[in-house]
Amino acid sequence: MSRLRSQTRFRRQLRQTLTIARRDFIATVFTPIFLLFLFAPLIMSSFGAIGGLGAANAADGSSDKQRMVLVMPVAEARLVRSADEQLRTTFPRDAAPPTIVVVSDAVEPRSQLERRDFDVSAVMQGPLDRPEIFYAASNRRDARYLSTLADVALRRHATGDARLSTPTIERVRVSAPSLGGRKTAAFFAVFGIFFLTLFLSGQVVGTMAEERNNKVIEVLAAAVPLESVFLGKLLGMFGVAVLFVAFWGTVISQIGQFLPADLGAQAAQLVPAVGLGWFVLLFAAYFTTAYLLLGAVFLGVGAQASTMREIQMLSLPITVVQVGMFALASAAASHPGSWIATAAELFPLSSPFAMAGHAANRPELWLHLAALAWQILWVAIFITVGARLFRRGVLQSASSKPVWRRLFG
């Protein structure tokens, strides 16, 4: 008996699975279309940047035209301007209130909101101890700012413009992770996995169509257990996903060197509870299980589709499922320890997302081993069910109907 004929069932199925994975990986990667796929984020971000610039210009243009009006004598207005100079420094530049215009003539303050030469967000009429403030809809924040300016102006006037407090401001690097930092890290983890799987796992849905259309499935099904065919296709496409992530991970890590130091300091605040090293490992593990879980479901459902139109029709429910899992896991990340977090961590399809968030919020590690085992179990279940449905619904004969047609047809 030759060596290959004495292989155990497990080794044979592993070899067959990897043969299918290799074929799918090569068939996907070594095509011109793959380059389009690989650079899709660049194209998307280019359009995003162009759109963002346009929107920013439009927003800047409109904010440049916005003013707050003081209707009061020049002396009082000077006090308000002085207070404005002091308080304005506390705002980020892009969130600063509109600049102030002074009208010393006796005019009806409400009429200022109708001016044509610029947009008026709010109007304040003196005296400063009992100012009247008017604002246009959605500009309540500016009205409150004006009221604060009046109060500060009066206080400074009462103390002879002298500052009562002389602060010393020092920047300190904090090593202990903040609760906010953990939550932000949790959200980033959930969003990161969601973003990657949204991009990548949906591709799996149409992979069986190639075998069905080319009639290759008959050759595969005679040589290889269908479960191995399904797993092989899933692993092949996962290889494509890993290549994609590795490429963009390298690109982004190089771009990161050129980012401002402030951003690096902010990123340093995102310290996950399990520590950065474990977090990176767990992120990779949960991305893997998220891909395999969603991919197994999409592959099983997509394998039932017999035409490209049916496959295209599946893209919407697939996206809805992914967004649903993201929403559930985001809620879990925001409320660690809550019932919704537990539900999200247990539900197979949301479990990888929620557990990645969990790694950012909670320090215990053993739970992740259990979670990964749980998720892999469900990958096996989804693949087995998908393969059986395919065997019963599609391979039986050419006239057999897919599951949904048998259910609803």
Add this chain to the structure above:
Amino acid sequence: MAGDWAVTAEGLVKRFGERRVVDGVDLMVPAGAIYGVLGPNGAGKTTTLRMLLGIIEPDDGHRTLLGRAQPQDASDEVGYLPEERGLYPAMKAREAIAFMSALRGLDWRTGRTRAGEMLEAAGLGHAADEKIRKLSKGMAQLVQLLGSVVHLPALIVLDEPFSGLDPVNQERLERLIVAERDRGATILFSTHIMAHAQRLCDRLAVIAGGKRRFEGTVEEARALLPQQVHYVPHHPGPDIARALPADARPDGEGWRFTLPAGGIEQTLKHLIDAGHGISGLSIERPGLHEAFVRIVGADAAEAAR
């Protein structure tokens, strides 16, 4: 292998909805034989083969493949050419064969080497690095056939292997089947073309309406019908029918009738005494086609054409 049987099937049943497509089929395929599964279209041949290979599960009955109860356990020793041919169009011919060999347990390097040799031997060496989509239908079919035997399987299952092939390639395929049998492989193939089956099969089964109607050698099938006499008179006359057996019917310039149970001598004596003489005489065994018609019925046989 259990005993000397490459394939056994006992009471195989498959239902599609309410219809019993295969209805209690038994098969015993001897190791090292060329075994034909014959039947009209829709007889259940393909479904039977797919159950034997484990592509679909039978609703009832048992089967073994090379002694294994689970067909997938024997997959490395089986080659299969399905009725609906299928290859990846973007694959090169050599890679397609190597891929099929890798599925069946050969490493890629060996698969590629053997693929090159086999393509060369089959006269397709020039197409080894052509993509499948660029090959003619016949060439692609040949590539798939080579892919099903590249790993030197102990059992080769061919579903309607001759359909779609021109006469030259049909003859080439016949030679390949015989060569594989001579190598020691068992060949199980389905067909509805009797000429191939008659030339190739050591044994055969006839399936019709999902049931096995016959199992035996080609000679045993042909023996189901009596021998036929073809007689050409030297002096034909209007009264010749009176000297011939009752079932005699005109056939060209002569007459055809079933060989009488007691032999031809008495009939010939009557003919000579009546002055018709003998210009030609032959005693013929019926062909497999006639036997097939007898087994499955004329209508079903017509459907098989």
